[in-house]
Amino acid sequence: MNQGLPVAGGRETAIQVWQLSRGYRLRLAATGALGLLSTGADLVVPVAIGFLVDRAQAGTANLATVLTVTAVMALSAVLGASGTALTIVLATHVYHSLLAALRERLVEHTMTLPQHLVEQAGTGDLISRSSDDVNAVADAAPTVIPAITVTVFTIVVSLGGLAALEWPYAASFAVALPVYLLAVRWFLRTGPGVYRAERTAMSARAQQILESQRGYATVLGFGIAEQRHQAVMTDSWRVAVQSLRARTVLSMLNARLNLGEYLSLATVLVVGFALIRLEASTVGGATTAMLLVLRLLGPLNQLLLVVDTLQSALTSLSRMLGAVTTVPVPPGNSQQTAGRAVQLDQVSFRYGQGPLVLDHIVLNVPPGQHLAVVGVSGAGKTTLAGLVAGTHLPESGTVIRPRRTAMITQEIHVFAGTLRDNLTLAAPEAGDREIQAALAATGAVEILDHAPNGLDTILGVNGHPITEAQAQQLALARLLLADADLVILDEATAEAGSTYAGELDRAADAVLAGRTAIVVAHRLSQAATCDQIVVMEQGRIIETGQHDELLTAGGVYARLWAAWESDR
Numbered sequence: 195m196n197q198g199l200p201v202a203g204g205r206e207t208a209i210q211v212w213q214l215s216r217g218y219r220l221r222l223a224a225t226g227a228l229g230l231l232s233t234g235a236d237l238v239v240p241v242a243i244g245f246l247v248d249r250a251q252a253g254t255a256n257l258a259t260v261l262t263v264t265a266v267m268a269l270s271a272v273l274g275a276s277g278t279a280l281t282i283v284l285a286t287h288v289y290h291s292l293l294a295a296l297r298e299r300l301v302e303h304t305m306t307l308p309q310h311l312v313e314q315a316g317t318g319d320l321i322s323r324s325s326d327d328v329n330a331v332a333d334a335a336p337t338v339i340p341a342i343t344v345t346v347f348t349i350v351v352s353l354g355g356l357a358a359l360e361w362p363y364a365a366s367f368a369v370a371l372p373v374y375l376l377a378v379r380w381f382l383r384t385g386p387g388v389y390r391a392e393r394t395a396m397s398a399r400a401q402q403i404l405e406s407q408r409g410y411a412t413v414l415g416f417g418i419a420e421q422r423h424q425a426v427m428t429d430s431w432r433v434a435v436q437s438l439r440a441r442t443v444l445s446m447l448n449a450r451l452n453l454g455e456y457l458s459l460a461t462v463l464v465v466g467f468a469l470i471r472l473e474a475s476t477v478g479g480a481t482t483a484m485l486l487v488l489r490l491l492g493p494l495n496q497l498l499l500v501v502d503t504l505q506s507a508l509t510s511l512s513r514m515l516g517a518v519t520t521v522p523v524p525p526g527n528s529q530q531t532a533g534r535a536v537q538l539d540q541v542s543f544r545y546g547q548g549p550l551v552l553d554h555i556v557l558n559v560p561p562g563q564h565l566a567v568v569g570v571s572g573a574g575k576t577t578l579a580g581l582v583a584g585t586h587l588p589e590s591g592t593v594i595r596p597r598r599t600a601m602i603t604q605e606i607h608v609f610a611g612t613l614r615d616n617l618t619l620a621a622p623e624a625g626d627r628e629i630q631a632a633l634a635a636t637g638a639v640e641i642l643d644h645a646p647n648g649l650d651t652i653l654g655v656n657g658h659p660i661t662e663a664q665a666q667q668l669a670l671a672r673l674l675l676a677d678a679d680l681v682i683l684d685e686a687t688a689e690a691g692s693t694y695a696g697e698l699d700r701a702a703d704a705v706l707a708g709r710t711a712i713v714v715a716h717r718l719s720q721a722a723t724c725d726q727i728v729v730m731e732q733g734r735i736i737e738t739g740q741h742d743e744l745l746t747a748g749g750v751y752a753r754l755w756a757a758w759e760s761d762r
């Protein structure tokens with residue numbers, strides 16, 4: 195079962211958001227001031243209507259009074275509405291800028307996460323955080339931002355207005371306040387768990403679908419399509435159940451809000467009635483108070499309703515920040531240096547909680563030397579290559595490698611893009627002549643000869659097809675252009691003895707010339723030409739030496755060599 199990446203707590207989320215807001219705080223303050231002024235202008239309407247009611251009651255209202263008051267109301271309404279609209283635009287702009295900054299940080303950070311941590315968490319979890327969660331936070335903007343900006347300012351200004359009228363009016367609102375507070379408290383306690391469960395179910399579904407797609411060949415090969423289909427259905431049903439729970443919680447919140455609304459209106463009416471009887475307020479004053487409370491209820495309900503979206507967005511935000519703040523703290527040490535040598539000192543490693551896969555490895559590769567790593571399948575060769583490349587971090591011990599290290603793994607990926615893009619990934623400044631030279635050196639010119647648009651031919655999904663061996667040649671040409679100090683080769687596609695194996699060995703020789711290299715020798719012909727060979731068994735180095743020395747010694751390497759020669 196995948197453990198998933200961590201989720202940031204409330205305090206950590208607040209700290210991260212505060213840090214992220216650096217550079218936007220002045221704009222935020224200006225937005226706040228504008229919001230307050232705009233909502234203040236909105237106060238004019240209820241006050242003016244109360245004023246008119248009093249004048250009408252006293253019989254002193256004439257056409258001029260009505261026209262003047264109407265003009266003032268119209269002006270304040272226009273000013274208030276435009277100010278509020280501008281506040282929302284400004285707030286939305288800041289929100290999206292902050293989200294873009296966070297998304298960048300997320301992508302940047304995930305690129306530095308050690309491979310095993312991502313594998314342990316499940317790629318689906320990471321994809322879900324950088325897609326579903328980013329969408330949830332972005333989608334919240336149109337509802338949450340207007341609700342928050344309008345409500346917060348309306349509450350402050352309206353309560354101030356009620357208190358300025360007669361304090362009992364403001365105090366009467368306190369009767370309904372506990373209902374609202376209890377509703378929010380209940381929702382904040384119930385909501386996060388329900389929303390987190392919904393998001394986690396979504397992550398699990400994403401992982402299930404991803405695994406079915408990635409393992410498509412295996413699914414077909416073993417005839418387990420129906421089984422996979424059922425697994426995806428089960429996870430989709432879990433998402434449906436969790437979504438239903440989330441929506442039920444929302445309906446229950448609605449019921450509580452309706453109760454609060456009823457209580458606040460009833461209380462202000464009763465208080466207004468009592469104040470008028472005591473001659474502490476005029477009918478106009480009571481009218482203004484009633485209008486202020488009505489004004490307050492709309493945004494308040496809107497805010498509480500978007501607490502749902504807000505809560506969901508906050509959950510997503512905490513998941514995004516959780517992935518951003520995942521700092522791998524390996525007890526072991528993995529360092530990059532300006533030099534060209536590789537050193538491993540007592541390096542041990544395991545995947546998650548599994549058994550030791552590398553057991554106290556000691557290795558020295560002097561600058562410019564080529565080291566071959568040999569061993570049966572599962573001995574730990576690929577893992578060792580990953581540790582030297584820095585994609586895995588040691589559990590204990592120290593890895594020292596050149597800063598400019600490049601690796602070709604067993605999974606060679608052809609990126610969607612042009613042939614040129616695929617070659618210049620690690621050398622963006624390389625010109626066409628250098629690219630052609632690299633293709634020639636690695637025997638890959640044939641790819642170019644058959645590419646309909648030369649270096650501009652689109653490769654990858656739906657692009658110009660290339661064979662697995664050509665993809666490997668392309669990867670070698672890319673490596674040559676990257677001009678790394680240390681090259682790690684862990685490619686294993688070509689069958690020993692095939693024409694391609696010979697071609698790839700020659701291409702690899704061209705790439706490795708003059709560099710420090712570690713070659714995971716899936717074909718022993720690759721090992722024979724290296725300066726040094728280490729033989730691995732169950733995570734340990736059991737033999738070290740040159741090809742001839744190891745053959746003469748008659749140990750494991752000699753037996754592997756004999757078996758390999760007889761298979762050729």
Ligand SMILES: Nc1ncnc2c1ncn2[C@@H]1O[C@H](COP(=O)(O)OP(=O)(O)OP(=O)(O)O)[C@@H](O)[C@H]1O
Pocket residue numbers: 313545548551569570571572573574575576577578
């Ligand atoms: N991602 C992983 N999670 C858990 N265990 C793993 C993972 N990758 C490899 N292992 C285990 O670690 C051990 C060493 O695997 P590794 O791939 O490094 O061996 P190898 O010598 O390179 O094998 P091969 O020649 O088949 O690639 C094996 O027991 C393998 O099952």
